[in-house]
Amino acid sequence: MHSSDNRGSWEFHPEDTLTEDTGNFPSTLAQVNFSGQKKAGSAVDVPGLAYRNEDIMSESWRKHRKHVFVLSEAGKPIYSRYGNEEALSSAMGVMMALVSFVQAGGNMIQSIFSDEHTVVFLQKGPLVFVSVSATRQSEQQLRSELLHVYHQIVSMLTQASINRIFERRKNFDLRRLLFGSEKVLDGLLDVMDSDPSFFLSAVQCLPLPSSSRDALSHILQKAITPDLVFSFLISNNRLVSVVQEKTVLEDARLKPSDLHLLFNLIRVSAFQAGEIWTPICLPLFNPDCYFYAYVAYLDPPECTVCLVLLSTDKEAFYAVAECKRKIEEAFASQNALQWVANTQLYYVNDIGVANLKHFLYKPSKVLDHYRQMPQFTCPEMEVGYRSQQERIRLLDLYRNMYNRIHCSSRPLKLIYHSAGKETLLAWVTSKFEMFACFTPLVTKKSAISELTKLLRWLKKEEDRLFICQLPRYSTALHPGRSSTDRPNTSDTGLFSLL
The missing domain is CATH 3.30.450.30 (Dynein light chain 2a, cytoplasmic)
Structure with missing residues (x-):
C-alpha cells in the first residue's frame, strides 16, 4: 500500500512483519518508511541515542542518574536506556534471577534500597521492567515511569499480541519487533525527566x-x-x-x-x-x-x-x-x-506576583466532565532555569513535593519548604493543585498571600489557558x-x- 504527494510519502513493507508462527501484525515504526523533507536540528535528533553503544564498564555509564532495563520472563534482554542490551545480558539475567527467587517464595519483588540508589521492579505479563535511580524520586514515581515505558511498548505492539507471542515462544526475542523504535523509548525517558505533565497526569x-x-x-x-x-x-x-x-x-x-x-x-x-x-x-x-x-x-x-x-x-x-x-x-x-x-506564551513577570519564579497549576474542574481531560498550566521558564540541568533540578524539587503531599500514608494539604536557591510551596484543595517556586527568603505567610493573587489571575485567564469544552461530532x-x-x-x- 502506498500513497504520495509532492511533500512526502509513506510505505508499508511486508518483509518487516512477523511470520505466521508469531502472529502477523505491524510494529509501528519498523513498518513505516517515510521519505520527505527533514528539518535540520528537528525533534528527530533525540538526545541520548549516542549512549546506545556506551561501554557498560565505564565510569560515565555508572554515573547516569537513572537506568531503565526491559527484559522478558526468560531473561532475554529487550531494552536498556544506556549501553547495548547484548553487553548487559548477564546483568539482566541477575535481575530475572532476583524476580524468580522471590516468586518462588510466593511473593513479588517490588524494590531494593541502598544509600545511593533505588531499584524498582515492575512485572507486566511476560515483561519485566527495572529502574535503577540515583534521584530523589519515590518508589511510586519510578514505578509510574516504568508503567509509561510499558505502555509505550504496548502502543507499538498491543498487549494482546505481546501476550500471544510469549505464550507460543517464551524465549522470543522481542527486539525483532522493536528494532528501529528504541529512539521512541529513549525520547520518552528523556521527556519524562523534563516535562511535568507525566507526574501531574495532565x-x-x-x-x-x-x-x-x-x-x-x-x-x-x-x-x-x-x-x-x-x-x-x-x-x-x-x-x-x-x-x-x-x-x-x-x-x-x-x-x-x-x-x-x-x-x-x-x-x-x-x-x-x-x-x-x-x-x-x-x-x-x-x-x-x-x-x-x-x-x-x-x-x-x-x-x-x-x-x-x-x-x-x-x-x-x-x-x-x-x-x-x-x-x-x-x-x-x-x-x-x-x-x-x-x-x-506567558512568563511570571506578566502576572505581577512578587518573588514568584515559577509554578505548576492543575485545576480540578475546568471541564464539566473533568476526568475526560485533566489539564495544567505553567509559565515559561525564567532565565535561571532554562538550562537542561537547572530545569531538571527544579522539576525534581516539584516531584519531591508532589510525592510528599500525595503520600498515601500521610496525605497533606499544604507544604512550605525552604531550599538553598528557592522556596517552594505545595497547596492542594478540592479545586486545584498548586506547586510554586519563590525566591529563597519568602515567608510562608507571604507566599500564601502571593498565591492568592496568582489564583485570581488564573481564574481571569482560565478560558485562554485551558480547553473548557470538548467539541464532538457524529x-x-x-x-x-x-x-x-x-x-x-x-x-x-x-x-x-x-
Whole structure:
C-alpha cells in the first residue's frame, strides 16, 4: 500500500512483519518508511541515542542518574536506556534471577534500597521492567515511569499480541519487533525527566483566546469521515484543540497518558513535511486494538502545527487525507494558522506576583466532565532555569513535593519548604493543585498571600489557558471496516475499541 504527494510519502513493507508462527501484525515504526523533507536540528535528533553503544564498564555509564532495563520472563534482554542490551545480558539475567527467587517464595519483588540508589521492579505479563535511580524520586514515581515505558511498548505492539507471542515462544526475542523504535523509548525517558505533565497526569494546552480555539475546533468538527474517532491539533507539544466522535463512551475516554505517548511518537518520528499513516495502540483506551493515525504538519517548513487524525479503519488513508485537505482550505481562508503562530506564551513577570519564579497549576474542574481531560498550566521558564540541568533540578524539587503531599500514608494539604536557591510551596484543595517556586527568603505567610493573587489571575485567564469544552461530532459507522491487531478477525468499527 502506498500513497504520495509532492511533500512526502509513506510505505508499508511486508518483509518487516512477523511470520505466521508469531502472529502477523505491524510494529509501528519498523513498518513505516517515510521519505520527505527533514528539518535540520528537528525533534528527530533525540538526545541520548549516542549512549546506545556506551561501554557498560565505564565510569560515565555508572554515573547516569537513572537506568531503565526491559527484559522478558526468560531473561532475554529487550531494552536498556544506556549501553547495548547484548553487553548487559548477564546483568539482566541477575535481575530475572532476583524476580524468580522471590516468586518462588510466593511473593513479588517490588524494590531494593541502598544509600545511593533505588531499584524498582515492575512485572507486566511476560515483561519485566527495572529502574535503577540515583534521584530523589519515590518508589511510586519510578514505578509510574516504568508503567509509561510499558505502555509505550504496548502502543507499538498491543498487549494482546505481546501476550500471544510469549505464550507460543517464551524465549522470543522481542527486539525483532522493536528494532528501529528504541529512539521512541529513549525520547520518552528523556521527556519524562523534563516535562511535568507525566507526574501531574495532565496535558498542557497552548494559551489561546477562547474565540480562536472555538473557531479551530469548529473547523475540525466539519472535516470528518466514517470511523474517524479523534482529531487533534498540536503545537510545540501543547494541545491546541481536540474534537471526538459522540459515540466514544465515558468509560473508554482518552486519558492523558495516552496523549503523552502519542505526543512522544510524533516528537521523535523521522518526518517533518508530508504525511504519515501508522497503526498506534492507546493502551488506557484499549490495550488490545489499534487506531490508525494520520499525522501531518500544516505549516511546512516551520513544522510547528501538527494535525493528528485517529481512525479505526486501516483502509481510510485517502478519506482521512481528504479531511486534512478540507482543514487546510478552511485554515487558509480564515488565516487560522496565524492565530496559533501569534500566540503569546506567558512568563511570571506578566502576572505581577512578587518573588514568584515559577509554578505548576492543575485545576480540578475546568471541564464539566473533568476526568475526560485533566489539564495544567505553567509559565515559561525564567532565565535561571532554562538550562537542561537547572530545569531538571527544579522539576525534581516539584516531584519531591508532589510525592510528599500525595503520600498515601500521610496525605497533606499544604507544604512550605525552604531550599538553598528557592522556596517552594505545595497547596492542594478540592479545586486545584498548586506547586510554586519563590525566591529563597519568602515567608510562608507571604507566599500564601502571593498565591492568592496568582489564583485570581488564573481564574481571569482560565478560558485562554485551558480547553473548557470538548467539541464532538457524529460520523456514520460502517461495521466490518476497522482492524485490530489480530489478522482475519471481523471488527465493528469504533465499537471494536469500546
